[in-house]
Amino acid sequence: MYHVDQISLDYRPRERVARIVPELQTGVLMYEFDSAFVCGLLQKFKPRRILEVGVANGGTTAVMLQCMKDLGTPFSLRSVDILTKTPKNPSREIGYLGVMAAEALDVRDFQRRLGVILPQVIESLAAEEEGKFGFLILDTNHSLPGETLDFLVAFPFLSPNAVVCLHDIRQNQKTPPSPYKIGSNALFNSVVAEKYVNTDATRIPDYYPNTGAFQITKDTSKYINNVFGILTENWLRPLNESSLAAYNDVLRRRYAEESLWIYEKAVIMNYNSTRFVVPKKRFSNARKLIGRFARKIGLRK
Numbered sequence: 145m146y147h148v149d150q151i152s153l154d155y156r157p158r159e160r161v162a163r164i165v166p167e168l169q170t171g172v173l174m175y176e177f178d179s180a181f182v183c184g185l186l187q188k189f190k191p192r193r194i195l196e197v198g199v200a201n202g203g204t205t206a207v208m209l210q211c212m213k214d215l216g217t218p219f220s221l222r223s224v225d226i227l228t229k230t231p232k233n234p235s236r237e238i239g240y241l242g243v244m245a246a247e248a249l250d251v252r253d254f255q256r257r258l259g260v261i262l263p264q265v266i267e268s269l270a271a272e273e274e275g276k277f278g279f280l281i282l283d284t285n286h287s288l289p290g291e292t293l294d295f296l297v298a299f300p301f302l303s304p305n306a307v308v309c310l311h312d313i314r315q316n317q318k319t320p321p322s323p324y325k326i327g328s329n330a331l332f333n334s335v336v337a338e339k340y341v342n343t344d345a346t347r348i349p350d351y352y353p354n355t356g357a358f359q360i361t362k363d364t365s366k367y368i369n370n371v372f373g374i375l376t377e378n379w380l381r382p383l384n385e386s387s388l389a390a391y392n393d394v395l396r397r398r399y400a401e402e403s404l405w406i407y408e409k410a411v412i413m414n415y416n417s418t419r420f421v422v423p424k425k426r427f428s429n430a431r432k433l434i435g436r437f438a439r440k441i442g443l444r445k
C-alpha cells in the first residue's frame with residue numbers, strides 16, 4: 145500500500161543541530177525536505193537500532209542524532225561507508241559531522257565503520273546488541289546493484305516491521321536524465337512493503353519526492369524474489385571480485401535456493417554483458433547513450 149503525505153515533516157532537528165555544528169550548513173547532502181522527511185519517519189517509528197549505509201560528511205548522521213536525542217528514547221546508530229576520507233577534503237574523515245554532533249549532544253552509542261562494504265560488517269554489527277535493526281537508511285551510489293544488493297544483505301538483520309529509508313529514488317529523473325541511476329528507484333518499486341512518500345512542493349512540475357521509505361511486512365519476505373529479480377537489470381557499477389565474494393558469502397547463508405538461483409544468473413549475465421558496457425572508462429558508453437538520448441529529446445545541444 146502507498147501512504148502519501150502521512151509522514152509529518154520536521155525541519156527543526158536540522159536547524160537545531162546546525163546551530164551547534166555550524167559546518168553542517170554546507171555538509172548535508174540532502175535537501176531540507178528530505179531531512180525533514182527522515183526526521184518525520186524517526187519520530188513516527190521510534191527505532192531502537194539504526195543502521196546508516198552511505199555517510200559522506202555525516203550531515204544526515206548529525207540530523208538523525210539530533211532528532212533521536214530530542215525524541216528521548218534510547219537508540220544506537222551505526223554508520224557504514226566504503227570510503228575513509230571525504231573525496232572533497234581528504235583531511236576529513238567520512239562522517240566527521242556526525243562525530244561532532246555526537247560529541248556536542250553527548251550521544252554515546254554512535255559508531256562508524258569506514259572503508260568497508262555492508263556484507264563485511266553486517267553480521268558483527270548485528271551481533272553487538274540484542275534485537276535487529278529497526279531503521280535502515282540507504283544512500284550510496286544509486287546504480288545497480290547498489291542499494292538493492294545492500295538491502296538484500298541487510299534484510300535478514302532487520303526487525304519484522306523495520307523501516308527502510310531510501311534517498312535518491314528519483315535520481316534517474318534528473319534533467320538531463322541519468323537513466324543508469326536507478327538503484328534506489330528499482331528497490332523502492334520492486335519491494336513488497338508499506339510505502340511512504342510525501343509530496344515535495346519544491347519538485348516542480350511533478351512534486352514526486354527524492355526520498356521515500358517502506359515498512360517491512362510479512363509479504364516482504366514472501367515476495368523477496370521480486371527484489372532479487374531487479375538484479376537481472378544491468379549492473380553499471382559492477383563489483384570487484386572481493387566485494388562480490390563478500391556479498392555472495394552473506395546471501396548464500398541467508399536465502400533460499402530459488403533466490404540464489406536468480407542471484408547467480410544475475411551475476412553471470414552481468415559479468416558477461418558489462419564487458420561491453422564498462423571496458424576502460426567507467427560509464428563511458430552508458431554516458432554516450434544518455435547524451436544521445438538527451439539530445440534527441442532536446443535537453444542537450
Ligand SMILES: C[S@@+](CC[C@H](N)C(=O)[O-])C[C@H]1O[C@@H](n2cnc3c(N)ncnc32)[C@H](O)[C@@H]1O
Pocket residue numbers: 171172173174197198199200201202203204205224225226227238260261262283284285
Ligand atoms: C550521497 S553520499 C551520502 C550522503 C549522506 N547520506 C548525506 O545525506 O549527507 C554517498 C556515500 O555513499 C558511499 N558509498 C558508495 N558506495 C557505497 C557502498 N557500496 N557501501 C557503502 N558506502 C558507499 C560514498 O563513499 C559516499 O560517502
